[in-house]
Amino acid sequence: MKYVVIKCGGSVFDALPPSFYKNIVELHQSGEWQPVIVHGGGPLISSLLDRLGVETTFVNGLRVTTNEVLDVVEMALSGLMNKQIIRKLMEADGNAYGVSGVDGSLLRAVPTEEADSLGFVGEVDKVNTEIIEQIVKQGFIPVISPLGIDQYGQRFNINADMAASSIAQSLAAKLCFISDIPGIYVDEDGKKVTLHQVGSKKIEQLIEDKVIQGGMIPKVRSALSALAQDVPEVSIVNGLAVNSLIDFMNGNQIGTRIILDKEMPHV
Template identity: 65%
Template sequence: MNYLVIKCGGSVFEALPFSFFEDIVNLQKNSPYQPVIVHGGGPLINSLLERLEVESPFVDGLRVTNSEVLDVVEMALSGSLNKQIVRKLHKAGGNGFGLSGIDGQLLTAVPAGENHSLGFVGKVSEVNSVIVDQIAGLGYIPVISPLGIDEQGQTYNINADMAAASIAQALKAKLCFISDIPGILVEEHGEQTTLHQATAEKIEGLIEAGIIKGGMIPKVRSAIEALGHGVPEVSIINGMAPDSLTEFTNGEKIGTKITLD
């Protein structure tokens, strides 16, 4: 099956036009691509943690996660946002199937930080792609929240960009990061412009210069790692722009395409 993994952040999700979900359904019905959605949920998680007066600092774009934070993350991602996306796909005439990386041990996780410095933040060690194949084979659009589980049954919070990259690797799929900006922005002649193509070397230089920072760092580094493990193409595109997904799948010059060299 020709998969397209679409990663959608929580902040972007809240602002996406309904036509974006119609485009996903149209892709499944009328294109060679089978979409798979992986989503984050940062703003909702932040709001719930603030309401509960629970602190959760970030290190290099990754949320430090103790057991209390983990409960909130799971509630926000799997209990709320996942089902909102499934409902939107249904309203757009499609069939979404919501699940988390815990279900069926879809995402096997191991600790991401050294000596558990990030708490229950995980990275993906294995993807059970058979589950995705079976769901897609029944005509559904998989909608995946980025939680993982280890062999002892411990749940882990996984950065959604990293989870999407791991899933794309397992499916040998193109990977598309949905943003609310038209890609990586750089300054040229005093104006911001979209960098339509960026190599791994260029990206590391932009990180060192502080142009790429915060949550964009795990996004671009996940993209580079995915390209090194069989993902044929990774791009960052603006989900707010009409027909952006369609233009991407048609090979048009849109957003930032990330390459190894």
């Protein structure tokens, strides 16, 4: 079984066309690939926190996560967002099964190094792949919300890009970050040009030059981490383009393929 982990962010979710979900179902039904979806939900979390009057603060752009905030995060991710994705896949004639990283300790978590200032924000320590494999054996597409839990039952909010990277590593899967842009691009003579292939040194340079910034930074850092742990391929793909996911899986030049410098072709 060849797995592909598809990470879908909350910011792009509302804009994804029905063809995106049809592509996932087509991949699943082909018998060649088994899709696993990992999703975020930042905008929905922020909206729910506002509506419920739960105050939050930020440190270096990251949300401080208390147990009260975690209640809302869990409600948004494992409840609303997770089930919306399942409904979309069902509308595309697919079979999907939603699960949280908390369920069965699917994502065993540890606190981040910044836990003193950020609260219950975690990193994945171990992925219980047996749960994913059991869902797959039943004929479903797993849809995973990125919460984790430690051995004492404490929940943690986990960055969805990092969670997707860890799951891809554990399954030796291709990793595909779905975005609302064609990939990583640079300005050349006033025009935006997509980099269809980029190595690790170039990525670090683009971060330093502030070409890559904001939410794209954890994406590319997660990509490099995954590649270093034998994930065969990582790409950023525009989910708004028709059949972009199928094109990516077929090896067509679409989006940005991120590779380690040792894989770069010698000229």
